[in-house]
Amino acid sequence: MATKTSSKKKKAKTEIFVPNIVAFACNWCSYAGADNAGVNRIQYSPNFRVIRTMCSGRVTTGFVLKALKMGADGVLVSGCHFGDCHYIFGNYKAVDQFEKTKAMVKTLGLEDERIRLEWVSAAEGPRWAELINEFVDRITKLGPSPLNNKPKYES
Numbered sequence: 580m581a582t583k584t585s586s587k588k589k590k591a592k593t594e595i596f597v598p599n600i601v602a603f604a605c606n607w608c609s610y611a612g613a614d615n616a617g618v619n620r621i622q623y624s625p626n627f628r629v630i631r632t633m634c635s636g637r638v639t640t641g642f643v644l645k646a647l648k649m650g651a652d653g654v655l656v657s658g659c660h661f662g663d664c665h666y667i668f669g670n671y672k673a674v675d676q677f678e679k680t681k682a683m684v685k686t687l688g689l690e691d692e693r694i695r696l697e698w699v700s701a702a703e704g705p706r707w708a709e710l711i712n713e714f715v716d717r718i719t720k721l722g723p724s725p726l727n728n729k730p731k732y733e734s
């Protein structure tokens with residue numbers, strides 16, 4: 580009588596870090612740009628969540644820090660190009676706030692590359708997709724945020 584011996588195959592598991600990105604997008608340009616990417620069925624990284632704000636100038640340091648505190652590995656703030664802001668000077672305010680946010684992030688000991696400010700118009704779906712892909716690549720290389728206590732990996 581022959582007996583079967585079962586051999587357990589050991590698979591080498593390579594786990595890849597999957598970043599958790601939060602993207603604050605202004606209602607009038609960048610959110611519409613993200614929508615444009617979707618409508619045009621552009622394939623790009625799904626590793627982000629969009630939070631719609633009325634203007635990039637509304638995204639305070641507190642918003643960005645809270646996103647990082649809640650486990651975001653990277654935070655993108657995106658608004659209209661200069662001259663296109665629905666509230667005229669909102670994106671100029673965003674620039675000032677972002678500089679303060681960057682300084683605060685550095686003070687907390689995080690890499691300032693974890694946060695990014697960009698301008699994407701409603702017609703720039705391909706640019707939105709490219710920006711998200713670039714940012715996801717950057718954060719993947721940086722690895723999980725030290726504030727993220729549940730980093731996600733997949734094999």
Ligand code: FES
Nearest residue numbers: 605634658659669
């Ligand atoms: S409305 Fe888009 S940046 Fe102000």
